[in-house]
Amino acid sequence: MKYKQSFYNIHSRNPEGHIVYNTLYNSLVRLTDSEYAALCFQTCADKELEEEFIANGLWVGENIDETDRYINLSKLFRNISMNSRSITIATTMKCNARCKYCYEQGIEPKDISAETEAGLLSYINSLPPEKNIDLTWIGGEPLLNTGVIDNISSALKTSGRNFRAYIITNGSLITSEIIHKMKNEWNIAELQITLDGVGDEYEKRKNYCSQIPYFKKILRHITELSRNGIYVHIRMNIDRDNAENIVTLAAILKLYYCDCDNVFFYPAFLSGSDCALSDREKVDLIGQMLADGVPAKKLTINSRLHSKPKIRPCMICDPYSMAVDTNGCTYNCDRDMGQPEKSAGNISGLPGNTVAGEFHLDNMCVQCKFLPKCFGGCTSDREQGECFCFIDKYLIQAYIETL
């Protein structure tokens, strides 16, 4: 049988040899010059090496179109019914921060209606009892309206429904009481907190209505969450204006949380403005964090190196996921919440299965070596003409360049 290089091999020429990572099979190897030449040109005299190339997916059969097979498999697996339903719920569209990059600007700042809350419970109760429920609480700032979280969590517990929850918050309103509820009543084992800088830079970018400085408080909240066994994912929003400050932030977070196995922090590059970084700048910025000693694991690189190939980019084409805004409108993408013209329906009277939205896999993505990590990226960003690639390609590229 004749072989060729896997299309999904990516390569970095480093001082200590050649690093090759395969984004479909997740193999990661270091090669000498001669081994790399053998990999590229199929000129291998060493049978053992040849077998290792094949066993690790670095070589595939000459007649195999990996991309075609992978995309076909993704279609197949997308049709397999899942035993869970995922619902993203906006408790409120009010927020105590005024981030300049917020995609919810112009949306009416109101709490979730009583009708929507009742509709959600009715919808969940209509699902077969064996279906697990994954809730994501979002806002605005979701902790500005915890009553709905109390009510729905309590109802699900009373009915004996299996559920777990995630919350996306700025972290400013977290208290010991809230952490107790997260753990014992809301079934929250993980959450996301956004930090956009250090000290004054953070306060400037969040621009809290109260003008109270929150940065140090939020670091304390993260410590308390971690001690209570809750996983914390810190999202570091980055553009050109705060890039250097974020490198400092990463170094501080490393110091604070190096011994906390349940605290991670990862970059999220803002797009859609003159301040957006280029692809190379993004890779270099992550490389700088790694050079400063921030562990790859803390930046979530390890999990991305091992992740299974995606079969869909996100919730948008998942018939078992939906987002619900304060008016009860349902959406295939949580970025659309508060825009009824983009709604797929209403939670009241919704059948058990929702309809998946459309997503576009264009030629650029089909021909991209990071397709298994991204699968077309963010549809919302794509529609707005912004960079739609997911973060994985920058993290992985930066990491293999350091090996």
Next chain:
Amino acid sequence: MDIIIYGDEKIIKLISVPAEDIPGNEQEALMQIKKRLFDKGDAE
């Protein structure tokens, strides 16, 4: 060659190896996938 992370055997087989060569309990499931995908046209 220094292998830092081994390739995911299941995915490699799913993409590149005939299903009859896959040992163990996964063979039948993968055979079905293979039949649907690779032997008789598209999955859908």
